[in-house]
Amino acid sequence: GAGVSQSPSNKVTEKGKDVELRCDPISGHTALYWYRQSLGQGLEFLIYFQGNSAPDKSGLPSDRFSAERTGGSVSTLTIQRTQQEDSAVYLCASSRWTGEKAFFGQGTRLTVV
Amino acid sequence: GQQVMQIPQYQHVQEGEDFTTYCNSSTTLSNIQWYKQRPGGHPVFLIQLVKSGEVKKQKRLTFQFGEAKKNSSLHITATQTTDVGTYFCKGGSEKLVFGKGTKLTVNP
Incomplete structure (x- = not known):
């Protein structure tokens, strides 16, 4: 596609429910990143995929968070048993390879009520 | 991964x-x-600096990379x-770990 696409753009969920957030990177980009941004805060690194290598999960805040990237393209970030503190904007970015300029999606605004 | 400290956190001009x-x-x-x-909005790439002492300009924006490649600055003229x-x-070529950012507000 022309850019990084994320869906849904907004998600409201009840505390305790699971949610899945989707990211479609730019075609041909081998690196994919997930970030979390709370209101007025910086970019919190969550997880990073590079090609077929094992993902770098060092930023995931708890074992309720997981992500996968199928076929080196689309990625899904799953949050299980959501908590109110999970409310934030979740941003996905991709780049041709590690270290290249990154292109961000519009983000998914997650609200846990 | 490499971490960078960014200052100031806020700037009002x-x-x-x-x-x-x-x-x-x-x-x-x-x-x-x-x-x-x-x-x-979402973050948008502005520029990348690679060489020691590099200076790049984009209209009113000037970007510098220090001689020791340990610091950088972004200067905006006439905001x-x-x-x-x-x-x-x-900073660095590893996973994308960002500084905390500088929030700029401009009073018209």
Whole structure:
């Protein structure tokens, strides 16, 4: 596609429910990143995929968070048993390879009520 | 991964004033990237600096990479209301770990 696409753009969920957030990177980009941004805060690194290598999960805040990237393209970030503190904007970015300029999606605004 | 410290955290200026934000690292960086995030938007890539002492300009924006490749600055001359947003730096060629950003507000 022309850019990084994320869906849904907004998600409201009840505390305790699971949610899945989707990211479609730019075609041909081998690196994919997930970030979390709370209101007025910086970019919190969550997880990073590079090609077929094992993902770098060092930023995931708890074992309720997981992500996968199928076929080196689309990625899904799953949050299980959501908590109110999970409310934030979740941003996905991709780049041709590690270290290249990154292109961000519009983000998914997650609200846990 | 490499971490960079960004200062100031906030900056409020009158339109027409200059603005500078700094990124500092305790380790040598292979490169540094700058991004801008408008209010309600997503980060957008501005520029990448690779060489020691490199200076690049984009209209009113001037980007510098220190001689030791441990610090960088973004300077905006004669700010305009369109410059409002948060400016992030990211150091190194590893996973994208960003500085905390400098939030710029401009009073018209």
